[in-house]
Amino acid sequence: MAGIYIHIPFCKKACFYCDFHFSVSFQQKDEVVASLIKELKERKNFIGQEEVKTIYFGGGTPSVLSAGNISEILKEVYAQYTVNDNAEITFECNPDDLSKEYLVGLKECGVNRLSIGIQSLNDESLTWMNRSHNVTQALQAIDSAAAFGFRDMSIDLIYGIPMLTEDEWRQTLKRALAMPINHLSAYSLTLEENTPYNKLVEQKKYKKPNDDDASRHFEILLEEIKLAGWEHYEVSNFCKAGNYSKHNTAYWQNVKYLGIGPSAHSFDGRGRHWNVRSNKEYIQKTQAGESVSESEELSTKDIVNETLLTGLRTKWGVNLAEVKEQYEYDIAATNQTQIMEWQQKDWLEMKDGVLRLRADGFLFADYIASELFVL
Template identity: 45%
Template structure:
């Protein structure tokens, strides 16, 4: 099984915290769309005949695509690949794009899951982030999608930024429960270099992030989600039973995937490939029939470290036996630095699997890096 990711690199405006590749100009959208179609065709051998079980439209803002454009992209994929009839097909969407007309049009596509970028239900927070939508739009978009028959919905929230008091965070979480969505992704605000947020903090226009605030809001979130019957199946992802993101779960499990579009990444188990993060150069290359990508052959250490980083974040944990299938003797080697975290009870070992404890999840990246080969 495999997945396909399509990067749609257009946004109405730039969120201050975002460091993904995108453009706020739609001037060359049609040309880039044709380049996406061409790349799908040129990349047909990458997955080596694997059946596709997930398709994910990310970005950028893929809800800027028309229903006809979405149909053409999905149709091109199904002409080239075997796609499961039960495939999960996700569209990332901004609340302001999901009006009744757009939702009615999307019902005529194979989209069966929405990922709605809400971030907060408070207008002052959304303006601070430079989001296009407002809180009432976010609530309305979820309700309209549900009324249109889309039940498989996930929403994004952000916590750990100065404007978000604990009281406001509790209200955001409560609103999600009220909307009865089956999946929630929640991320701590991170300050990425080269973003407007980083520049504002450097100039003291915005205050810096507070790690203690972030940790406390994360702990509140995990407790609240558990009480409402959500499973924390990955550090930042929570779902009702049976509503895992199949696409993202496959990333964490090391399943093959093909990335289409500028800046998109691909992985086939042995190599990693990434496209140029430049719309014009991407389009020009595809016009000439060339895929504008670089490829890296993963070493044993690379493969071990990727597995450590992704598996530890999940409810399925790090299977020690799997390390030895990548490199002989890796299990015993990893258990040496792991011992201190087992003693601190940041890691838990059950038979041949390591798991992060709730306390350990606060230090997930640090622990993983200490276990790297």
């Protein structure tokens, strides 16, 4: 079983907090599409005969491409790889791109899951983030997509925004959870280096995100998720009964995936591979038949640490017996005192050889994992 991620490196506007790879110039759009198709052909052996169960268009903003472009790319995937009949095909999109014609086009291509970048249900916050859509467009996009038969829909929301009050955040969640969606990804605003947001903070024009506000927003998020009867299955991901993102869940469970496109990452079970982070270089190298990726072999220590980092973020936790058997490292024995202390604080539990976080511990998932790392 394997997954394919396809990175579309274009956006209409630069959201000021974003450090993903994208360009707001569309001049090289056709060349990038041609290169994606070429890379799909050339890296076929990365996956070999394994069945592809998930395909994920991310970015950037995949919805800046035409449905015709998406269809061409998907045709190449089907031509080169063995794709499961029920493969999950997710498409990240911005609400302002989801016209009726576009939704019909996506359906015809085989896209069966939408991940819509709503981010906020407050126009002031959307303007503050420099998003390209407004609340009316967000609500219309969700209604149209539901009307056109998209049953699997996820939205993204951001909390910890300086102007977002606790009450507004709670109301946003209540509205969102009543929408015809079955998945929510909610992220805390973070201040990344090399972003316009970071510059504005340095110039004292904008406020930094406040950790206490973000923690309180996270608590409200967990309260509203529980009230709505949804599942919390990864630190930032929530769904209606069992509607997990299959693609992302596979990442967290160390399943093999191939990343296509500039800046895309791949994982083959022992090594990580990453593509060049420049559209120009990506096009040149692909068209010249040169490799676009670099790689590193992971040591056993790296794999155990990654298993801790990703596993503890999910409701499935980390199977300590499996880690001991595969990597000869006994996490429980090495960290006995620390684990007991966190159990007493109700941050984590250990049941049937599986270490998993409790609701209070999710807030400290990365810290807990890093304290358990093999050094």
